[in-house]
Amino acid sequence: QVQLVESGGGLVQSGGSLKLSCAASESSKITVDRVHVGWFRQAPGKDHEGVACISKSGGTVYYPDSVKGQFRVSRDNAKNTVYLEIFSLKPEDTGVYYCAGDHFYTDRDMCTRPYNGMDYRGKGTPVTVSS
Numbered sequence: 001q002v003q004l005v006e007s008g009g010g011l012v013q014s015g016g017s018l019k020l021s022c023a024a025s026e027s028s029k030i031t032v033d034r035v036h037v038g039w040f041r042q043a044p045g046k047d048h049e050g051v052a053c054i055s056k057s058g059g060t061v062y063y064p065d066s067v068k069g070q071f072r073v074s075r076d077n078a079k080n081t082v083y084l085e086i087f088s089l090k091p092e093d094t095g096v097y098y099c100a101g102d103h104f105y106t107d108r109d110m111c112t113r114p115y116n117g118m119d120y121r122g123k124g125t126p127v128t129v130s131s
Contacts, residue, residue, distance in 0.1 A: 003028045004099050009125030012089055020084040020125060022099030030120060033077035035101035039084045040115045042124070043095040050111030051097075052084055062107040089129045096124040 008020040020039070024032050038053035052073035053062045061073050075082040082099060100118035102110055115121070 003030060003120035004032070004101060004122035006097060006099050006122045006125040009097060009127045011128045011130065014090055014129055014131050016089050016129075018086045018089065018127060020086070020097055020099075020127075022082040022084070022122065023080055025122075028120075030101065032075070032080040032082055032101065035103055035120065036106035036110055037073075037075065037082040038100050038102070038110045038118070039071075039073060039082075040098045040100060040111075041093075041095045042098065042115075043092070046095075048098065048115035050113070050115070053107050053111040054082060055106045060107050062111050064111065086127075089127075091129045091131045094127060094129050096126050098122055098124040 004022055005025045006022050012018055024030055036056050039051050040048040041051045042048045051067050052071050054073045054075055058075045070087055072085040099122050101120035102118050
């Protein structure tokens, strides 16, 4: 059952920026403010890769070295939404971006765990970066 809904993906030129959003679905049993949230990217033909994870309070965040300085995760718990901003997009950023929620794992622990092991997941939003 889909619990989270991602939006904001699309086709963008290299060098551009995007802001993705993650919110709980209308039928969800949870609200985003009650879970740690992570963004995972699945490039064509590859496994899911954790690219940004944020704690439930928003007090701590984690990025792998591959995206540090390019990605920024934030959350607005009043709006029950978590955001992922991607700057200076490159063709290799192309993929489907998923958000996931988990009651226990956060930050680096969350981003380095298998996406399919998260408590809550979405269907993803595709991002295509043209050169």
